Amino acid sequence: MASGRPGDLALAMLANGGPDRVAEIIRRAKDLSWPERQRVMAQLVLLCGLRRLTGRLTMELKTMGATIDIAKNEILRDLIRDGQVHVVRLLLQTKFGELPKWADERLAHAKMSDVDRWTVKAVKASTLEGVIGKK
Amino acid sequence: MKTAARTIDIAKNEILRDLIRDGQVHVVRLQLQTMFGELPQWADERLGNAKMPDVDRWAKKVLAASTLEDVLRKKQSSQKRTHLQ
Numbered sequence: 001m002a003s004g005r006p007g008d009l010a011l012a013m014l015a016n017g018g019p020d021r022v023a024e025i026i027r028r029a030k031d032l033s034w035p036e037r038q039r040v041m042a043q044l045v046l047l048c049g050l051r052r053l054t055g056r057l058t059m060e061l062k063t064m065g066a067t068i069d070i071a072k073n074e075i076l077r078d079l080i081r082d083g084q085v086h087v088v089r090l091l092l093q094t095k096f097g098e099l100p101k102w103a104d105e106r107l108a109h110a111k112m113s114d115v116d117r118w119t120v121k122a123v124k125a126s127t128l129e130g131v132i133g134k135k
Numbered sequence: 136m137k138t139a140a141r142t143i144d145i146a147k148n149e150i151l152r153d154l155i156r157d158g159q160v161h162v163v164r165l166q167l168q169t170m171f172g173e174l175p176q177w178a179d180e181r182l183g184n185a186k187m188p189d190v191d192r193w194a195k196k197v198l199a200a201s202t203l204e205d206v207l208r209k210k211q212s213s214q215k216r217t218h219l220q
Contacts, residue, residue, distance in 0.1 A: 049150030070154070079151055083158025090194040091166065119165045122198070 019053055023060045030066060041068045042075040077112070084115040091119070096128045102135050103128055152187070159190040163197065171203045181207050 022044070029040040045068060048057040061067065070076045085107050092099060092107075099107075110118075118131050125131045160182050167174060167182075174182075185193075193206050200206045 045150050046148065049148035049152075052149065054149055076154055079154040080158035080161070083155035083160075084162045085158075086155070087159045087162040087190060087194045090191060091162075091198060094195050095198050115162060116165060119162050120169050123166065123169045 019056045022048065022053060022056050023064065026060055026064055026066050030064075038073050039075075042073050045076060081110070081112050081115065084112065085110050088115055088118055088122070091122050092128060092131065095122065099128070103132060106132050156185070156187050156190065159187065159194075160185050163190055163193050166194075166197050167203060167206065170197065170200075174203070178203055178207055 025040070025044055029037050029044070032040060044057065048054055068076070070080065088110070089099065089104075089107055092103070114132075121131045129135070163185075164174070164182055167178065196206045
């Protein structure tokens with residue numbers, strides 16, 4: 001914890017555990033460079049969720065005037081995207097039946113902007129290719 | 136999901152679950168708006184309070200539905216029948 005390195009901050013929370021460490025980790029993370037801060041905040045979110053400290057994390061963030069920009073945090077953004085892709089897959093399966101491998105692969109590599117486009121197209125398209133493009 | 140320190144069970148992590156659910160709800164909302172236009176407040180609130188199983192159920196219904204109510208109608212609760220002996 002004393003080193004201030006991102007990995008150490010997260011490990012400190014795992015090792016010493018506690019709700020009391022949340023504020024200290026946020027305070028130290030604020031001094032880190034942008035990419036390191038993003039990584040630490042993502043780890044903190046994950047660990048707090050795992051340890052049922054969500055309320056504590058929210059409170060400390062508010063108190064310290066800190067925010068976590070989910071859209072700019074690739075780990076957290078990927079989770080939202082995974083949820084989006086899950087529903088698009090369900091929509092396509094419901095409309096076109098079991099998906100072929102190429103469609104599955106395209107979904108797995110989808111970006112958030114793809115998901116929005118495919119969701120709108122799925123309403124009118126009569127073929128799978130009409131939604132996510134040609135094979 | 137793996138971090139340097141340990142494997143994280145998404146199902147047991149309320150923040151991760153919420154983030155994934157937010158992503159799911161985003162797609163259903165977009166689908167409903169594309170089909171039925173701007174959503175009324177009651178639909179918006181129902182989406183805001185959705186749980187993961189709700190979202191899956193709505194996603195399967197949405198393409199075949201002809202009204203917003205068809206999709207978001209609350210699940211019929213199975214009423215227990217009491218047989219008087």
